[in-house]
Amino acid sequence: MNQTENINANWPGLIEAYKSWLPVSEKTPIVSLKEGGTPLIKLHSISTLIGKDVSIYAKYDGLNPTGSFKDRGMTMAISKAKEEGCEAVICASTGNTSAAAAAYAKRGKMRAFVLIPDGYVAQGKLAQALVYGAEIVAIKGNFDRALEIVQEASKKYPITLVNSVNPYRLEGQKTAAFEIIDCLGDAPDWLCIPMGNAGNISAYWMGFEQYYVAQKATKLPRMMGFQASGSAPLVLNKTINNPETIATAIRIGNPVNKEKAIQARIKSKGTFLDVTDEEIIEAYKLLASEEGIFCEPASAASIAGLLKRKQEIPNNSVIVCVLTGNGLKDPDCAIKNNEAIFHSNIEGNLKEIATILGF
Numbered sequence: 001m002n003q004t005e006n007i008n009a010n011w012p013g014l015i016e017a018y019k020s021w022l023p024v025s026e027k028t029p030i031v032s033l034k035e036g037g038t039p040l041i042k043l044h045s046i047s048t049l050i051g052k053d054v055s056i057y058a059k060y061d062g063l064n065p066t067g068s069f070k071d072r073g074m075t076m077a078i079s080k081a082k083e084e085g086c087e088a089v090i091c092a093s094t095g096n097t098s099a100a101a102a103a104y105a106k107r108g109k110m111r112a113f114v115l116i117p118d119g120y121v122a123q124g125k126l127a128q129a130l131v132y133g134a135e136i137v138a139i140k141g142n143f144d145r146a147l148e149i150v151q152e153a154s155k156k157y158p159i160t161l162v163n164s165v166n167p168y169r170l171e172g173q174k175t176a177a178f179e180i181i182d183c184l185g186d187a188p189d190w191l192c193i194p195m196g197n198a199g200n201i202s203a204y205w206m207g208f209e210q211y212y213v214a215q216k217a218t219k220l221p222r223m224m225g226f227q228a229s230g231s232a233p234l235v236l237n238k239t240i241n242n243p244e245t246i247a248t249a250i251r252i253g254n255p256v257n258k259e260k261a262i263q264a265r266i267k268s269k270g271t272f273l274d275v276t277d278e279e280i281i282e283a284y285k286l287l288a289s290e291e292g293i294f295c296e297p298a299s300a301a302s303i304a305g306l307l308k309r310k311q312e313i314p315n316n317s318v319i320v321c322v323l324t325g326n327g328l329k330d331p332d333c334a335i336k337n338n339e340a341i342f343h344s345n346i347e348g349n350l351k352e353i354a355t356i357l358g359f
């Protein structure tokens with residue numbers, strides 16, 4: 001059986017699949033929704049657009065159980081919290097962490113407390129946290145402030161913090177790098193990824209390094225991290241006090257995993273770059289209308305960044321862009337940003353409809 005079949009058939013969830021690479025033991029109660037094992041999809045139109053001999057793939061992590069890569073980290077964080085006897089978890093969230101924390105906490109029979117920046121969480125994400133039964137506190141302040149508060153709360157009270165400062169989160173998330181290598185047979189030349197709190201880029205780098213050391217890959221990818229221009233602390237190398245972007249999942253001005261991300265960039269000879277909201281939306285529409293893949297705006301930053309770096313792409317290279325979250329998370333953004341032809345208020349008869357459709 002080849003590795004690709006191994007990944008897709010009877011997928012047991014990422015902890016089971018990569019147990020020997022993760023800090024779990026026989027005693028760890030695995031809380032899983034069969035996350036991971038997401039598809040690597042070839043992007044034909046975008047490869048053509050770049051106009052070189054390149055293979056571009058999307059790692060579509062929006063197909064995880066709650067619709068984002070956060071599930072990879074959360075299955076680990078919640079399983080370990082359960083092992084340690086914890087009864088409640090807390091997180092600050094731009095939305096996806098809260099959806100994942102709530103789902104896995106409930107599956108593990110724990111309470112989930114969620115702090116969100118009031119008015120800056122996409123509808124789909126809020127809907128998830130509500131229906132999973134999280135206890136939600138919307139604060140007057142941004143994500144960075146919410147994170148300071150939950151860090152303090154987890155020190156003072158018997159609640160486990162499940163933001164990406166929790167080391168188990170990154171352990172779970174590194175498995176996406178394993179899956180990419182297992183699928184391609186080697187590491188890609190570039191990995192393009194959006195950065196918010198910069199946990200995911202750090203986790204991918206950890207995964208790529210571990211597989212490289214174990215000789216499961218012959219090379220390491222350049223880590224290409226992208227941020228939104230109004231929220232680009234890692235590109236500008238300074239804290240942004242009032243980050244602003246349409247890509248709310250990466251609207252973070254003071255990333256907690258900053259040092260790790262910088263190390264990944266230096267060691268991989270990668271680069272960080274910012275993309276404007278307009279470029280993000282262009283890439284977002286392109287992915288949906290040309291490739292049939294609907295991701296959320298933050299995820300499209302990886303494609304926007306790749307297109308911006310077009311000139312530097314080496315011939316014959318293999319590039320993976322991480323699509324971190326599902327487009328259904330943010331329906332408002334989709335409804336406001338599309339070029340659909342939408343005829344409304346039409347009589348329900350074929351003759352009239354056929355005329356409108358040009359037949």
Ligand SMILES: *Cc1c(COP(=O)(O)O)cnc(C)c1O
Nearest residue numbers: 096196197198199200249324325
């Ligand atoms: C959390 C998130 C990010 C940013 O990931 P970090 O680990 O915080 O850098 C990007 N896209 C989506 C959809 C997210 O949910």
